[in-house]
Amino acid sequence: MKKLIFIVNPKAKNGKALGTWRKVKARLDARNVPYEAYFTKYPNHSPRLVKEILAHHKLQQTVIVAIGGDGTVHEAINGLVGSENVAFTTIPAGSGNDFARGFHLLFDVKQATDQILQLLHTDGQPVDIGEYKCSQYQKGYFVNNIGAGLDALIAKKANESRLKKWLNKLNVGNLIYVFYFLKEIMTYRPVHVRITVDETEYEFSNTWLVAVCNQPYYGGGMKISPQSNYNDGLLDLVVISNIPRYQLITLFASVFWGGHTGLDGVTVLRGKEFHIESERPLFIQADGETVGNTPFHVRCRSKAWTLLR
Secondary structure (H helix, E strand, O other), rough: OEEEEEEOOOHHHHHHHHHHHHHHHHHHOOOOOEEEEEOOOOOHHHHHHHHHHHHOOOOOOOOEEEEEEHHHHHHHHHHHOOOOOEEEEEEEEOOOOOHHOOOOOOHHHHHHHHHHHHHOOOOOEEEEEEEEEOOOOOOEEEEEEEEHHHHHHHHHHHHHHHHHHHHHHHOOOEEEHHHHHHHOOOOOEEEEEEEEOOOEEEEEEEEEEEEEEOOOEOOOOEEEEOOOOOOOOOOOOOOOOEHHHHHHHHHHHOOOOHHHHHHOOOOEEEEEEEEEEEEEOEEEEOEEEEEEEEEEEEEEEEEEEEEOO
């Protein structure tokens, strides 16, 4: 029988993830399901924790379930890529939960728990991942997207904001991204970028953001890359450039349903490998977490991990 492991981030969504875990635990205990649960103790604890768990159970089929938000998922997957005999899924308990949205997972705690138990006897689905390397020699993986520019600045501000905690208490934590978009757009200076996609070079002036996507969603439900497919061996690049500041607000509204891709100033390219340079260093976010500064390199690793769904 597969080993069932839970990685719980007790601080996700201001501690509300603990409430999610209690519901899951009650359901497991009522059915006498064997499992192990581990709690993260500090930022970026999950990769080390997951590696230690998998090293201990390396000869046994293991399912790891993250309970938290996109940051928790990002960390856990960075700990398991390259390991054998492991499948991964999540029960979403964060602010944005774009991973669960983009990978078509259940949000209801009871339904999600029941589905995981039903799928324990299946092999799971091999899916793609993005691998990145930044100018500071930082490297890692992303499952949703990686971006530089305005979106990465917004992600950094949001993650550091006290306001996010108050919005989470009201169950509207994803509004933090809207707040900082409206705030930062007033002073942000677009830049010139040079991008290589599978050996073809492109240049974009007055660029607001560059996002490389493995699935459609980011920023708490914005459909930045509607055509992205996490199982096609390709990544999608979205560039927003040469748009006046006032028009960017209108474009931003259309991102929530993916209507922006047909507008002037929005370029979408597909490929397996990307290199992004900018005229000044820009923050980079991977799955909503700040990971470094430009320039950076990205490539798709096809079917690099297994999703339980």
